[in-house]
Amino acid sequence: MTETPIRLTVNGVPRTGQCVVRKLLVDFLREDLALTGTHVGCEHGICGACTVLVNGQAARSCLMLAVQADGAEITTVEGLMQNGALHPLQAAFRRHHGLQCGFCTPGMLLTALDLLRVKPDPTEAEIREGLSAVLCRCTGYHGIVKAVQAAAPELRAAAPWPDRRSP
Amino acid sequence: MASGSWIGRSVERVEDGRLLTGRGAFIDDHPPVSNLSHAAIVRSPHAHARIRGWDASAALAMEGVVGVITGRDVAASCKPFGVGVTAPVHYYPAATDKVRFVGEPVAVVVARDRYLAEDAAEAVVVDYEVLPAVVDPEKALEPDAPILHEAVGSNLAGHRRLVYGDPDRAFAEAEVIVRERFRFPKYASTPIETYGVIARWDGLDGVLTVWSNFMGPFIMHPLVARVLGLPENRLRFIVPPDIGGSFGIKSSIYPYLALIGLAAMKLGVPVKWIEDRREHLLASSSGTDRVAWREVAARNDGTIVGMRFKWFDNVGGYIRSPEPGCSFRPTGNFVGPYRFQNLEVDASVVMTNKSLTGPNRGYACGHLYFETERMIDLLAERLGLDPVEVRRRNLIDRASFPYRTPTGGLYDSGDYAATLDKALVLAKYDELRREQARARAAGRYYGIGLALAVDPSVSNMGYVATALDPQFRAKPEYLPKSGAVDSATVKIDPLGRVIAILGTTPQGQGHQTIVSQIVADELGVAPRDVTVVDEMDTFTRVWSISSGTYSSRFGSVGTSAVALAARKLKAKLVEYAAHLMGVTPGEVEFRDGGVHRTSGKATPYSIKDLAGRAHWNTESLPEGMEPGLAATAVFGFSVARAVDAEDRVNSSNTYGFIAEVMAVEVDPDTAAIKIVKYVTVHDAGTIINPMIVEGQIYGGALHGLGGALYEELAYDDDGQLLTGTFMDYLVPTASEAPDIEIAHVVSPSPLTTLGSKGLGESSSMTVPAVIANAVSDALRPLGISITELPMTPTRLHDLITRARSSASEPRPPRSGHPRPEPASPTPLQ
Numbered sequence: 004m005t006e007t008p009i010r011l012t013v014n015g016v017p018r019t020g021q022c023v024v025r026k027l028l029v030d031f032l033r034e035d036l037a038l039t040g041t042h043v044g045c046e047h048g049i050c051g052a053c054t055v056l057v058n059g060q061a062a063r064s065c066l067m068l069a070v071q072a073d074g075a076e077i078t079t080v081e082g083l084m085q086n087g088a089l090h091p092l093q094a095a096f097r098r099h100h101g102l103q104c105g106f107c108t109p110g111m112l113l114t115a116l117d118l119l120r121v122k123p124d125p126t127e128a129e130i131r132e133g134l135s136a137v138l139c140r141c142t143g144y145h146g147i148v149k150a151v152q153a154a155a156p157e158l159r160a161a162a163p164w165p166d167r168r169s170p
Numbered sequence: 171m172a173s174g175s176w177i178g179r180s181v182e183r184v185e186d187g188r189l190l191t192g193r194g195a196f197i198d199d200h201p202p203v204s205n206l207s208h209a210a211i212v213r214s215p216h217a218h219a220r221i222r223g224w225d226a227s228a229a230l231a232m233e234g235v236v237g238v239i240t241g242r243d244v245a246a247s248c249k250p251f252g253v254g255v256t257a258p259v260h261y262y263p264a265a266t267d268k269v270r271f272v273g274e275p276v277a278v279v280v281a282r283d284r285y286l287a288e289d290a291a292e293a294v295v296v297d298y299e300v301l302p303a304v305v306d307p308e309k310a311l312e313p314d315a316p317i318l319h320e321a322v323g324s325n326l327a328g329h330r331r332l333v334y335g336d337p338d339r340a341f342a343e344a345e346v347i348v349r350e351r352f353r354f355p356k357y358a359s360t361p362i363e364t365y366g367v368i369a370r371w372d373g374l375d376g377v378l379t380v381w382s383n384f385m386g387p388f389i390m391h392p393l394v395a396r397v398l399g400l401p402e403n404r405l406r407f408i409v410p411p412d413i414g415g416s417f418g419i420k421s422s423i424y425p426y427l428a429l430i431g432l433a434a435m436k437l438g439v440p441v442k443w444i445e446d447r448r449e450h451l452l453a454s455s456s457g458t459d460r461v462a463w464r465e466v467a468a469r470n471d472g473t474i475v476g477m478r479f480k481w482f483d484n485v486g487g488y489i490r491s492p493e494p495g496c497s498f499r500p501t502g503n504f505v506g507p508y509r510f511q512n513l514e515v516d517a518s519v520v521m522t523n524k525s526l527t528g529p530n531r532g533y534a535c536g537h538l539y540f541e542t543e544r545m546i547d548l549l550a551e552r553l554g555l556d557p558v559e560v561r562r563r564n565l566i567d568r569a570s571f572p573y574r575t576p577t578g579g580l581y582d583s584g585d586y587a588a589t590l591d592k593a594l595v596l597a598k599y600d601e602l603r604r605e606q607a608r609a610r611a612a613g614r615y616y617g618i619g620l621a622l623a624v625d626p627s628v629s630n631m632g633y634v635a636t637a638l639d640p641q642f643r644a645k646p647e648y649l650p651k652s653g654a655v656d657s658a659t660v661k662i663d664p665l666g667r668v669i670a671i672l673g674t675t676p677q678g679q680g681h682q683t684i685v686s687q688i689v690a691d692e693l694g695v696a697p698r699d700v701t702v703v704d705e706m707d708t709f710t711r712v713w714s715i716s717s718g719t720y721s722s723r724f725g726s727v728g729t730s731a732v733a734l735a736a737r738k739l740k741a742k743l744v745e746y747a748a749h750l751m752g753v754t755p756g757e758v759e760f761r762d763g764g765v766h767r768t769s770g771k772a773t774p775y776s777i778k779d780l781a782g783r784a785h786w787n788t789e790s791l792p793e794g795m796e797p798g799l800a801a802t803a804v805f806g807f808s809v810a811r812a813v814d815a816e817d818r819v820n821s822s823n824t825y826g827f828i829a830e831v832m833a834v835e836v837d838p839d840t841a842a843i844k845i846v847k848y849v850t851v852h853d854a855g856t857i858i859n860p861m862i863v864e865g866q867i868y869g870g871a872l873h874g875l876g877g878a879l880y881e882e883l884a885y886d887d888d889g890q891l892l893t894g895t896f897m898d899y900l901v902p903t904a905s906e907a908p909d910i911e912i913a914h915v916v917s918p919s920p921l922t923t924l925g926s927k928g929l930g931e932s933s934s935m936t937v938p939a940v941i942a943n944a945v946s947d948a949l950r951p952l953g954i955s956i957t958e959l960p961m962t963p964t965r966l967h968d969l970i971t972r973a974r975s976s977a978s979e980p981r982p983p984r985s986g987h988p989r990p991e992p993a994s995p996t997p998l999q
């Protein structure tokens with residue numbers, strides 16, 4: 004099968020690759036770019052484990068073809084740390100036990116970031132609704148909700164990040 | 171930090187750094203070998219069919235295809251898996267003659283990449299002769315039901331009637347008898363990471379290495395070795411450091427270890443297979459669906475004198491080990507927290523054309539306590555007593571521990587009444603009852619439920635033999651089974667750094683963190699100074715037949731092994747330091763990360779100091795001391811005994827306790843259930859990390875809630891799965907998760923090194939019961955009693971509508987299941 008060249012920016016770094024048209028973005032990220040932080044939980048758009056930011060907005064990388072991301076700016080979980088320190092949201096997940104197995108966590112983090120960008124001061128119900136885009140089977144969501152609540156004021160106080168290109 | 175101060179603290183997890191930054195090491199992440207080929211599994215579209223033949227020629231001609239193996243190869247090269255019953259059920263890694271459930275593997279296509287493998291999988295032709303299917307366990311036992319396994323002759327995989335005490339007499343003398351029939355659904359905790367297997371065959375040395383996110387090895391390593399005809403020391407299981415959740419479900423991955431292993435052996439290439447979600451829902455594993463009949467015999471004051479259990483457990487198309495654990499796993503705690511001595515259990519294990527079952531969080535205890543706790547409420551209702559009072563009247567007394575149950579369980583410690591009281595106080599039970607009175611007066615449907623459960627942890631392998639007749643077990647060639655063992659190694663390297671090595675396979679439970687806390691306390695260092703390695707590798711770890719991370723073992727047996735290994739090492743350090751000081755070991759003590767003279771002045775020796783000397787100058791060791799600073803401990807429970815001739819078995823080794831109170835309000839128009847209050851109190855002995863413990867409780871509770879309200883692997887009458895995606899199989903999201911108030915009572919276990927007990931399954935086993943009791947209590951004015959789960963809005967709405975439409979006519983209370991059944995039909999065998 005013929006392959007198509009792809010150019011995109013991932014976590015601020017320009018990347019190029021080549022793949023068949025039918026290849027999913029998540030497979031391209033994991034296999035071609037070796038960014039295995041983004042996980043696959045269902046491949047049908049429900050579990051949210053594969054969520055990344057595409058041009059600043061949360062998107063299911065299992066429902067996109069890699070060729071559709073040509074020219075896009077992608078943020079994956081690998082891009083959240085800054086200067087070797089955990090992003091405030093990551094740190095809050097750690098403090099509040101927002102993860103157990105960690106498999107949903109990358110999708111959860113990026114979904115929460117998107118939520119806090121759109122709604123910097125969400126109520127608990129809004130957090131729960133926003134996070135209902137991602138399934139977690141370990142935590143019962145308690146620690147995750149607490150972490151997002153704790154991180155919200157910190158993110159409001161800090162410069163918005165990652166927000167390289169707001170939609 | 172003084173020693174002894176890390177246990178009991180919510181230390182942040184060492185696992186989190188890598189998992190939060192995308193650097194976890196899950197099975198799908200880092201290929202352990204290069205040049206991998208990728209497998210796609212061809213699966214049966216039929217629930218029941220005879221296979222007339224396979225034709226892989228078109229698939230073999232397709233781009234990138236390396237090879238295909240079919241059920242024919244499986245039949246030629248494999249033995250069937252051992253099963254836990256005497257019925258001749260031949261279960262292979264893929265179908266060899268018939269398919270017996272939709273999704274059963276029939277062939278494996280291996281290609282250059284997964285996309286190409288899936289293309290070719292569609293081109294494999296399997297010629298089926300479709301047969302009638304049966305999915306209902308009651309129908310499967312009817313005389314004209316289609317037979318799945320001709321060699322068995324019926325769909326009954328096994329049946330046992332277990333009698334403890336004198337139930338007939340208890341029932342004859344009872345002042346009141348309550349009977350009910352229940353249905354428990356087939357659901358699965360569906361970890362977000364699916365199964366994954368990578369296999370490499372080294373033909374020259376004859377070694378098969380299999381990497382997978384398996385929670386074993388336990389009994390499955392010898393099983394797979396036998397199926398593939400490999401000596402045990404030529405079959406290597408390796409489990410990567412991170413597993414994306416399991417909840418028991420990944421214990422059933424082992425048929426794929428054999429199947430993908432066989433593909434690698436046959437095709438001569440390393441093969442990788444990652445299950446997709448549809449495959450997972452179709453064919454991984456789930457708990458059993460069960461039809462149960464219950465009877466309680468009691469006195470008018472609410473004292474229970476006996477119970478009868480009867481059930482049909484539906485294990486699907488074959489019986490896959492460790493089933494029939496669905497029926498027997500809780501044998502030792504069949505009576506729960508209650509004192510009654512007379513019990514009859516009539517357990518039938520039935521095969522139907524559904525997917526196979528296995529351990530699912532709370533293995534069989536969700537079923538057990540749903541039935542028992544509903545019965546207690548029904549008894550209370552019949553007697554006009556408060557459900558709290560009936561429970562109190564029957565609880566095992568604090569002074570009776572260790573308590574031997576009539577079924578052979580040995581409850582190690584507990585204070586059930588105090589735990590219940592704590593839950594009632596926290597929930598403000600009396601205030602809830604007042605609120606209920608106000609709500610009812612206003613025409614609202616408000617109810618309060620309770621549930622109590624003995625939470626068994628660390629299965630004793632011996633329980634599986636309860637499925638076999640005592641006469642069979644008495645044969646001289648029968649080998650009794652018992653045990654619950656885990657090992658750990660603690661070592662100190664030449665510069666004084668501590669490494670702990672485990673053979674557990676954690677799936678999110680934070681073993682590395684917990685072990686670092688334990689070792690820190692034992693050796694007087696900080697947890698961050700302890701490196702913990704826990705990757706199972708059957709070639710390098712010390713393991714035994716019960717090794718693995720299942721049945722909430724780590725909190726009891728894994729922690730004990732680690733503490734013992736650290737203590738062994740500490741004893742060596744003490745002896746060595748005393749030798750260096752020229753005194754006897756009795757004159758020194760270990761504290762604050764070093765060895766000190768108990769009296770008199772002498773410079774203490776730090777661990778670093780001792781490690782340096784011991785490693786760099788072995789001449790300094792006392793005469794006869796083994797060089798090196800490493801200690802391995804293998805911890806086992808002496809209370810893990812084989813099942814006796816009277817079918818009594820201590821099926822677990824430590825037993826925690828759970829008391830829960832829930833208040834709900836039901837909207838009669840939408841059938842929506844609102845959880846107003848939910849309190850759960852746990853006694854898991856000594857708590858090592860409260861944060862991790864509470865995380866297990868939150869997660870377990872939501873699994874229970876999923877099974878009680880939303881989740882069901884539903885089939886139509888032809889055996890087609892109706893809930894094959896996450897669109898249809900409804901997993902609770904953050905919006906469905908209730909507020910939970912958690913509290914603890916601590917009754918340290920006398921059997922474990924640190925007094926801790928397992929708690930991983932926790933409220934998954936109580937929530938179905940507590941919410942069914944609460945909803946039944948709410949809907950009592952309508953005469954509705956919940957006897958069937960899940961309480962989906964449709965099902966509940968149906969009950970409410972029917973109850974309301976006939977509200978004007980006087981009638982007996984309506985059961986959640988429309989068909990009235992005889993309480994205890996004639997036993998099957």
Ligand code: FES
Nearest residue numbers: 044045046051065
């Ligand atoms: S893997 Fe993309 S939503 Fe589940």
Ligand code: FES
Nearest residue numbers: 103107139140141
């Ligand atoms: S932490 Fe395991 S699925 Fe969310």
